[in-house]
Amino acid sequence: MTITGRNRLAGEADPCRTSLYGPPSMDALAERALHLARAGRALLGVVGEPGAGKSTFAEQLRARLEKERPGWAVTVSMDGFHLAQKVIEARGQAAVKGTIGTFDADGFVALLRRTRAETENTVWWPEFDRDLEDPVAGAIDVAPHHRLVIVDGNFLLSVQEPWRQVKDLLDETWFLDALPEPRRERLIRRYISHGFTPQAARAKTLGVDEDTSALIRSTVSRADLVLGEAT
Template sequence: MDSDPSPADPAALARRALALTPPEGRTIVGIAGSPGSGKTTLARAVVAAANAEAGAEAGAEVAAYLPMDGFHLADATLEALGRRERKGAIDTFDGWGFLALLQRARADRANTVYAPAFDRTVGEPVAGSIAIDPGVRLVVVEGNYLLAPVEPWARIPGLLAESWFVATPEAERLRRLIERHVRHGRTPEAARAWAIEVDGANARLIEPTATTATLIVDGGLPVAAA
């Protein structure tokens, strides 16, 4: 692991990721981090930079973005399980389904691999809304728990060429989270409570996993919240 945070330079990170990708193979790079760290923004930027650098020559996209959030359990399921009030915790995701999708995304280059995304406007996953085409050589997956040392999450690092952890100061993460929760309909008071009590509890599990990442990326820049 590189101990000193590297700048969040999407172009440089895209070149690094593409260098890990064999000409006829497919590589998965994982971006982990706590809620509000900026990992979604960074992942999307890395994919865009990779496609800008390599895609123009190939005539098609060579990189695809894959978020863990598409594997949120539905609200009705969370209600039935009694977990609705801590949505976003590690046991509110379909971890085994996410693992299976990553395994297929890495191995299956003969067919388009469809994956769910998360629609923040309705707060629910949307099935089959991401397409990883056969020509994609680099998949950038991002999520809170990519490095969590519990089953089935502990199996994910073995599928990754590298793992990058977005390290962002707690105060900045909190600011971004409150803004995000307000934007999606919570009052400022409810937004702050959720950011501290629910997102904060998740961050206490996630932050120690940075020590197992290949690279630490500085997420303290004024980017949109992940």
């Protein structure tokens, strides 16, 4: 089922503010997410272009679920599978970091499979540290009590191998349909906050990231739910 909706943009850093996307409301989305986990652990994908606010939305949803089912939900991210900065530099990919070829796709698929199968022991996920600009292993525990695992990422609906396998490992995937200009401005502000000059931030956003955005947008028809951003 596909639903297109709109809501007001909130500040990216605070998961307690108004939800970034909808309708349906966050209450209705939380109910839908809980329904996925009615019979056991479920994996919910949140996908969107760079700057769409995937991790913020995922954390907002987790915070809402915590009110209904404390301890049921946990958020993890595809970003933890960035190749290390030194590896990217050694491969001559520094200028295209964040593109589909700069992730450990096989490792991501393998950990998704483990997360689905190993429900009686803790599965440890990496996370991406934006201060270090590198992934950190073993940073997030997906424990037996976690019934809903919210997975955010850019390429969850990609048809390239091995990414193509991801969709079948997720119970549903929701696409955040961000408005182009607000999304780009968020991305530029993010890069500046991490040390880019305004010129370099804009160049990356309008260059490499636009190619990535086009690739991601080409997969929207594969989503189970599409959520729009307000004007």
